[in-house]
C-alpha cells in the first residue's frame with residue numbers, strides 16, 4: 001500500500017511500464033527478495049517508471065521521479081518535453097520543505113550540467129534529500145556517473161538498480177532511441193511501414209490510404225514523437241503529400257521532417273512545407289542547391305550532400321542528423337527509401353503494421369525490393385520480435401540482424 005500526503009492510500013500495482021512484456025511474477029519476487037531494495041522501494045520505483053512514460057521528451061530521455069518519506073508520497077513528476085523542467089524539479093516543487101531527509105526515486109541519473117535547465121543534482125542537494133534510488137545511469141558524457149558522484153560527495157546515499165533488474169529492462173525499452181544515440185554516437189534508425197498481409201505498401205496505382213486503421217495510425221504518431229525525426233523520400237511526398245507531424249495531445253516539440261530529394265522535386269505546395277507546425281529539412285544534391293531559395297522562403301532548411309548511385313548519400317544524411325543531435329529516425333518510406341536503408345545496412349529496427357488485407361499485383365511495391373536474398377540463410381533476420389494489436393491491425397517490431405552478424409542462420 002502506498003500512502004499519499006493528502007491522506008489517500010493506493011494499492012501499489014506491480015505492472016511494469018513497458019508496453020510489450022509483462023514480467024512473470026516469480027521473477028519479480030526474486031528481485032524483491034534478493035537485492036538491497038525492499039518491496040516498497042520496488043513499488044515506488046515502479047511508480048516513477050510509470051510516470052516516466054508520460055510526456056514526449058525527445059531528444060531528451062523519459063524520466064520519472066517520486067519523493068517519499070516514511071512511506072508517504074510527498075511529490076512526483078516527469079519530464080514532459082525538451083525545454084521543460086526535469087522530473088526531479090517537479091517532484092521537489094511538490095514536496096517543498098518536506099523533501100528534507102526524504103528518499104528520491106528517479107528513473108535516470110540526475111543531470112549535473114547546465115543545459116536548457118540548471119543541474120538537478122544541485123536542487124536535490126539543496127533540498128536535503130537523504131537517499132536517491134537511481135534506475136539507470138545516464139550515458140550522456142556530460143553526466144555519465146558524474147551526477148551520482150556529486151550526490152555521493154554531498155553525503156547522499158545513492159543506490160543504483162542492478163542492470164539485470166526487470167525495471168531496468170523496462171527503462172531501456174522506454175528510452176531506446178536516447179540510449180542508442182549516446183551508446184553508439186548515431187541515431188537509432190527504425191523502418192516503419194503499413195503493409196497488407198501479402199506485404200504490399202500500396203496498390204500498383206500508388207494508392208495507399210489507408211491500409212491500417214485509426215488506432216494503428218495513432219500509435220504511428222507516437223512513434224514519430226518518440227524518435228524525434230521522420231524521414232521519407234520525395235516519391236512519398238509526390239504520391240501522398242503527408243504532413244508527417246505527431247498529432248497527439250502533449251506533443252510540444254514536433255519531430256524534424258526530413259525529405260530525401262536529390263533534384264528538388266518537392267512541390268512548393270507540399271503540406272510539409274508548412275513549417276509553422278513542424279521543422280522541415282530537405283536533403284538534396286549539392287548541384288541542386290541553386291534552386292533552394294523558394295523552399296527556404298517557406299521556412300524549410302535545404303542542405304546539399306554528395307550523391308551516390310544517383311541519389312543523396314544516406315551516410316551523409318545520417319552524419320547531418322547526428323550533427324543536429326537527432327536521437328532516432330523513423331523512416332516512413334516508401335519502398336525505394338526502405339530498400340536503400342536495408343541495402344546500405346543502416347537500418348536498426350523495423351516497426352511494421354500489418355492490416356488484414358490482400359492487395360496483390362506484381363507491380364504493387366513491397367517494403368524491401370532490389371535483388372533480395374539468394375538463399376534464406378542470407379535473408380535479414382529480425383530478433384527480439386514483439387507484437388501488439390491495434391484494432392484489427394498488428395504491429396510487429398524487432399531488431400534487424402544482417403547476415404554477417406547472424407548466428408545459426410541455417411536453423
Ligand SMILES: NC(=O)c1ccc[n+]([C@@H]2O[C@H](COP(=O)([O-])OP(=O)(O)OC[C@H]3O[C@@H](n4cnc5c(N)ncnc54)[C@H](OP(=O)(O)O)[C@@H]3O)[C@@H](O)[C@H]2O)c1
Nearest residue numbers: 194206208233234235236260262311333334335336337340
Ligand atoms: N504503406 C506505407 O506505409 C507507405 C509509406 C510511404 C509511402 N507509401 C507508398 O509508396 C509509394 C512511393 O514509393 P517510392 O518508393 O516512390 O517513395 P520514396 O521511397 O519515399 O521516394 C523515392 C525517391 O526518393 C528519392 N531518394 C533520394 N535519395 C534516395 C536514396 N538514397 N535512396 C532511395 N531514394 C532516394 C529518389 O528520388 P530522387 O532521385 O528524385 O531524389 C526516389 O525516387 C506511394 O505509392 C506511397 O503511397 C506507402
